[in-house]
Amino acid sequence: MEIQTILKRQREYFATGHTLPAEARIAALKKLKASLQSHEADLARALKTDLGKSATESYMCETGLTLSEATWMIRHVRRLMRERRVPTPLSQFAARSFRSPSPYGNVLIMSPWNYPVLLTLDPLIDAIAAGNTAIVKPSAYAPATAAVLQQILAECFPPEHVAVVTGGRAENQALLHQKFDMIFFTGSKAVGKEVLRCAAEHLTPAVLELGGKSPCIVEKSAKIGLAAKRIVFGKYLNCGQTCVAPDYILCDASIRDELIDAIRKEITAQFGADPMANENYGKIINEKHYHRLMGLIDPTKVVCGGTGDEAAQRIAPTVMKDVTREDAVMGEEIFGPILPVLTYTDLDAALADIEAQPHPLALYLFSEDKAIQRKVLDRCHFGGGCLNDTIIHLATSAMPFGGVGESGMGGYHGKAGFEAFSHLRSIVDKKTWLDMPVRYQPYDNQKDKMLRFFLQ
Known part of the structure; x- marks a missing residue:
């Protein structure tokens, strides 16, 4: 009432x-x-x-x-x-x-x-x-x-x-x-x-x-160090509880280890050797989401983080490798500080795989190759995104934001x-000083000719 x-x-x-x-x-x-x-x-x-x-x-x-x-x-x-x-x-x-x-x-x-x-x-x-x-x-x-x-x-x-x-x-x-x-x-x-x-x-x-599972593609021509810095910022901001956070990385298999090593270094650079001791690193919203996120972490695939503090509802910035679409972490939008790394050997097949999934809210591509950038933009459907950065596309009033x-x-x-x-x-302000008779009955050949002249 x-x-x-x-x-x-x-x-x-x-x-x-x-x-x-x-x-x-x-x-x-x-x-x-x-x-x-x-x-x-x-x-x-x-x-x-x-x-x-x-x-x-x-x-x-x-x-x-x-x-x-x-x-x-x-x-x-x-x-x-x-x-x-x-x-x-x-x-x-x-x-x-x-x-x-x-x-x-x-x-x-x-x-x-x-x-x-x-x-x-x-x-x-x-x-x-x-x-x-x-x-x-x-x-x-x-x-x-x-x-x-x-x-x-x-x-x-x-x-x-x-x-x-x-x-x-x-x-x-x-x-x-x-x-x-x-x-x-x-x-x-x-x-x-x-x-x-x-x-x-x-x-x-x-x-x-x-929302959705927003992919972050890292192509082999990318500047790995800068890509890692910007991915870490976008992924772990608000502990990953961002609708446009990079949900997972899809990178060229030849640069996977270099990228993971750069990401681990960036986590330390941005959050300290022990992010859980960093008072500026946030927390998970509630106990329910904390336990859901911890259940998505496969300890055998963790290369960084993987720990949590239930009392404080905090989860360390986590990176997982050797992840496939069959892993639990790929079965839903993560919405937390867990970053799975998947790889590809054929970019065309990788893009086809992305397109086979529900269209994401965001997509990110790190690549110095303009032809690759054009290909990804042409082939993939998503709400919005960035080339060589993450999440900043929503921070402007000059562009629409949506899925x-x-x-x-x-x-x-x-x-x-x-x-x-x-x-x-849509409004038409019709003038009264002239009234064309062509639309009114009775119809004749002259009106028919005029109509065909106007409407074609």
Whole structure:
């Protein structure tokens, strides 16, 4: 009943038109940005509690990126709101044709626990910029961060504009059984399917940001030392609990040992001789995920790490070799600090194997060969990725971020985010000073000739 009351009030508020003017959208975004800045330390403490993140990582990967999205939207929202004129066919003379963005209305944003600030507020910024009201549902697995987010959003918005609903599965189900104008979900494929089923009941459009086993191909022309540095950064950031983390390495067999040796050295360089003693190395979100991850480690194939601390819910950066598709670690998205290394001798066969799997959210290729780069981009289907780096493609408002196939549908960030939360209306402004008679009955040969002239 509380959720229904919030939703009713948001519908009424949206109907007043208060969210529509550019000035109102910009003012709301500026208020949110200022509140984020004033609560930076609170968010850092909450992220340390929930995920063990350092203050630097919290700013780099959460608060800072969120502020960047807000800044981008504040600068560009007026331009994004403009009508876009398009050519009018001669058959519709005299008229003006244009596309006009319109907010969906009342949207639901459901966010995950792994980047609870970024993945809650980034889509909310896009939704506000597009002129919507929103109900935000943060993950129950990151309660400290959810509490700070609730405080921030309560300071910035009345509940009829933006409201926060906390809780677990019961609250999720209660929300999904309501009729929203649009749903934005970030999380697992299993829950994403349930969200889509519920959205289908009301024919509600949905954007799903899911995941998958994102491959990292290391071709023999790659700069091995630099590749290892960037792979270690992307893989073990947030203890591997990143939807676009390199899930596994697929490397040329001739460079496997050199690459593994370079990765081991980079783990030491970035996290110290004992990463478990590094206070800036995070933790696994909860006991359930800790035990799931430890169960994926085959001790006979570990070449680095492989140890865990159940009490602290920490797992050392782990590398495994001699891994095949049949190993348990390759049977699901890892979402943790375990890096399996697979090899190939034929790149074409390796790409065919990748394409035989569900399309991943990300793909990474390390290669100095431009022809190889082109081949991989042409042959493989994936949400987004990098050449000679990892994960940084999502850190820009200039490009959309999203999946394809089982890794998601739709995208957001910047212009794509504004459009994700908008309906682009196609409108013809037909002039009244001229009315061409060709379309009206009765039809005759002259009208038929004119139609054939116009429509071909």
